[in-house]
Amino acid sequence: MIHFLANPARFMRIGQAVLPWCWAVAGLCIGTGLWFALIVSPADYQQGESVRIMYIHVPSAWMALGVYTLIAVVSAMALVWKHPLAFLIGRAAAPLGAGFTVICLITGSLWGQTSWGTWWVWDARLTSVLVLFFLYLGYMALGAAFDDADRGNRAAALLALVGAVNVPIIKFSVDWWSTLHQPASVLRVGGPSIHPSMLTPLLLMAVGFIAYFLALLILRVRAEIAQRKVQAAMMVGATAPGMQTHET
Amino acid sequence: MSALAALIVFDIRLALRRGADTLVVLGFFVLTVILFPFGIGTDTVLLARIAPGLVWVTALLAAMLALDRLFLADFEDGSLDQLVLADQALELIVLAKAAAHWATTGLPLIVVVPVLALVLNMDAVGLGHLMLSLLLGTPTLTLIGTIGAALTLGARRAGVLISLLVLPLYIPVLIFGVALVTAAIDGIDPGPRLMALGGFLLMALALSPFAAAAALRQAVR
Structure with missing residues (x-):
């Protein structure tokens, strides 16, 4: 399977066929997910309407981790x-993953403002995601730092x-550090198991996010391959006799 | 083995004769720590309380500043190609380079820490544990740093890039290094934190040479 897909032309053919389905699934799932999340699902008895941030926040957190694993x-x-x-x-996946990480951090910060009363707490999860964001940045910066x-x-x-x-070592350290420094009174989200009326939109959004990510990934890989073809064609053109007048 | 010992001695001698690298790192370390009272104020109680974290963060930055020199000179004059081709396993050569680098940039930091502890009003218990934690922690920083230094060879703006790669990976060492000192000051058994720090060192010792050697092979290919 892996070696089968390793052929760029074959990958692009399959990608081309899958792409419309990805868009369809993404549109459908995110659309119905948002409808469930914003209208059907109840407000939380403690947090009120702000709990609806979860339907963006949690799937993007999953995506941030999942894309890094990928x-x-x-x-x-x-x-x-x-x-x-x-x-x-x-x-091609790195900027998408970094984007999900930023969405997760921003929505987390907004959620923190409404439910904890502060834009940022040095909570273990928030801090780990922040570190993950820097890992993404390092990966992208290193990849772009060479002429070759x-x-x-x-x-x-x-x-x-x-x-x-x-990542697991950092996660473990930050968890341990956070329990050491945090007062125990900080509200923890989660607690009781989640009710189906909230789980349905959450899962719908998660599937939608995955499909959306796949669609963007196929587009980005396709653009990258096309760019390489253009570059190769330009190299060939530059060595052709007719191009000698080109300024150097 | 003797070749590796020779490499360590050679690198240390080179660093001592040139001297500038060690002095710059030390100067940065001491000056930055001294800057903090100007920014925070001269409240001795406050300074003593934040001293472990302050010294640790500054030592971490100072150790990182020196990292880009680790393989760069060898890379530029071509001796890195010879080292990659040598009979010795490249992983062991990485360890030897890391040992020499730590001896000339990490160890001097620990030597000046007592002076800084005096300035920051730390007590003897805190100072002893601070030096112990740095003694266990800074080799880990150097070992993780070898990966960053090897990966950025030949990169544009390698010096800035290395900080972006390495600093997130330094976080666990920083957390447990500071925790060891604060626990000792607060009268809590620092043993578990000591073991965690030692564990990080052993893990870095076992894994980072392979990653750094792989990165070096890519750099000279």
């Missing part, structure tokens, strides 16, 4: 089997693996 997996594949496409997928695109790809893939080993 980048780590494709990076390992890229380094082991040297699939050029795996590098491309990792590089191939070297950037390989360095970034290695960094993604190092980061993946470190």
